[in-house]
Amino acid sequence: MRDDMAGWLVTVLLLPGTWMVVMTDTSEETESPPDVRVRFSDGLVMVQITSSEQMHKVVLRKNGSAEEVSEVMWSTNYIIPPLELLPGETYCVKVGVYDTMMVKPFSPEQCFTAPPKAPPYNVRMDALDLMYLLRWDWDFERSPDATFSVDSCHNLHSKTQCTRIPGCENITTPQCDSSGLSFRGKHILRVSVYDGRREEKKKSSSAIQFSPFQDTIISPPKDVKMRLESNELFVNVSAPEWFKYPDLYDGCVWVTHLEYWVNSTHDAEVMVQEEIQPFFRIESLEDSTTYCAKAKMKCRDSNRSSLYGEEYCITSDPRSYLVAWIIGFSFLAIVVISVVLYICLCPLKRYIKHIFFPSSKLPSSIEKGFRDSSLDCIQHSFLVREEEPTDHCYIVYGEDSGQISYNNASQGNSQDSGNYSNEGPNTGEVVT
Template sequence: MNSSCWYSCVVFLLLEVSLVFGDLSCPQNLTLHTLNTQYILQWDWGHEAAMNETVTFTAQYIAQFKTQRPTQRHKWISVCVNVVERRCDFTDSGLFYLGMFLLRVQAKTAQQSSHWVLIEFCPDKHAAIGPPSSVQLNSIIDGLEIIVTDPIDSQNQSMKELVQNMKFLIQYWKKHEDVQKANTLCTENNVVTLSELEKWTWYCVKVQTHCEFYNKSSVYSDTQCTQTGGETTNLVICLYFLTSLVVCGVVFLVFFLASFKAYKTLKSTFYPPITLPSYILEHMAADNDMPKLLIPESEIFCERLEITSAEVSAAITLMEQDQGIETHSQQDSGDSGFISTEEDSCHKEYSLRKHIKHNEVHIEDMCKMNHSEEIQVGMMDVLCLKS
């Protein structure tokens, strides 16, 4: 009985020790996802092993040469501490690109800890290199100019400063041909000229970064296509000119039609056509037949009044008849009376001509002023003088 109790106590103690010192399952399948100087460590872990407890992870690293020194082998640098995610970003942790490092991960719960799982990492050897950050094509006569920009690290610096003997593999081919027939050019230069190509022909280009030391190659950049140049012939110039004329004509026609349409729309909106009622039109037609008090300016006319010498003589005769008695009495007085009669007659004729001239000028002034009533008054004056 005592032995059985002792055995139970020993088993219980062993279970407690196992819970404290690490029966928790370890992270598995440690994988580094890298590109240039971006490093992300990922791992797997089974959910059922924690018995519904919250599990956290801690990731650390150390330079490999420090593990060979007893005084520094325990100086691990923690990057992720008690994180729930099954990943840790080592990009900004200070890993030297040409160095050798050890990375490790441990799983923890409130009462348990797993063993550390190690992985060796050398960025220069294991990190993937990226494609050129940009590729630009320029068309020249009988060829293409290719401008390649270096891949950049997490600090926006050129990877050429870290990667030894970095080169570019350039593939180019005609657009209508299969990419399998592409020509390949290896160069260290960032500006490359492809000469002796066919004129006015479309070519496609893609570029890959390559490191010969570790035989690393990036994926290809996006394919870009452009047309090669050539000498411009007179026929091409004429075609361009005619095309520009046609385009300008079409644009002008469209603009004119659109303007006319807009004008019609605005006119119909702000000045809509209104038809007057029939009774108003009849009243207006009746008003046109009625006499108007004011004579239109186009209907006003004036003629020059001319008085001949015969009319003057007739007027003098009428005046002499009115004074006949006085004339006869004066004739009996002798020679002196005859002379005075002649003088009076001349004086009367001069006065009459002066009065008629004055009336004629007055009539012309009235015609210029377009005043019909004054014309009638002038005519009445003349008629009175004749009578």
């Protein structure tokens, strides 16, 4: 090889139908990887990076596992999140300069053993919406004079900085109101305890990681309003209180997640509906059936969701038989009235005939009905019509013969019809 080719790396590429020779200048020294050192400080595991660059990529893996957790940061000091470490386990970390254009070499892995948990124990965050309450456990019977302080630690450009949370310094209660923390980003919270049993206070610390955007519990919707109409169930889910906080509401497309089921003694199938607008319509309800529902808010683009609200139940109306009952009772009333009229009118007809006309037929006005009666009979429906005129007979005493004659009032003259005798009024003689 010629001297003028020293320091050059020759690469031959075989492309379809052609050759390509790439010459790379290697005379410059290759950039060295960052220098990495792991140290422990007050409950934190920190990685110190010595490098001329500021942007680095930190890769962490559990020893014996190929699974890696990586993070890009603008800092030469990095706090390994406590969430990623199990006490007593061995982990390995490496750091490389982050460059989007090319891959630069990583530092050799540095392995360490995660420290055991120190008091106070069971450090946890109760976060509801934008209210954060940090809690921990402490045995006050054994150490009644202990005081606590809480720090919020962050990775900065040059060093790791821990600042005291306002109102959480030298407190005697095992909790701290941390609602002033920013909703964005990740917070490493360190609780330090100072035990005053001895003349020189003993300090120990325990840390947790808190990400409000992911770890905050979101309150449920206000309530669920249900109403029945025409064999359909309409459900309206009221907007939750936290919708007024932009930090909670922004950055996500929220949908209303509704679950409803038939309330029965058996395990009922739970049906689900999701809508952007909090209005739902459930069709084809069963009669006299109790339906229950509950709702929550759910982020359509992630696994974030609120708590479920209270369960609300409503019972559908029984089937209405009102029209059928009206028709049935009307028909039955007609039949009963007809039977009663028939039973009552027949004896009434015989009674009228027996009282007014015991030996003859009923008058034609009653026999034939009111439709065949004359106008006078209609106006006087309860008066018996006048019968035809008949002849009247009178007894007349004759002057000459002393005979009694029977005269017809309708005739003009009277005639003797025979000889009759009569006794005198005083003597008893017979007059002929």
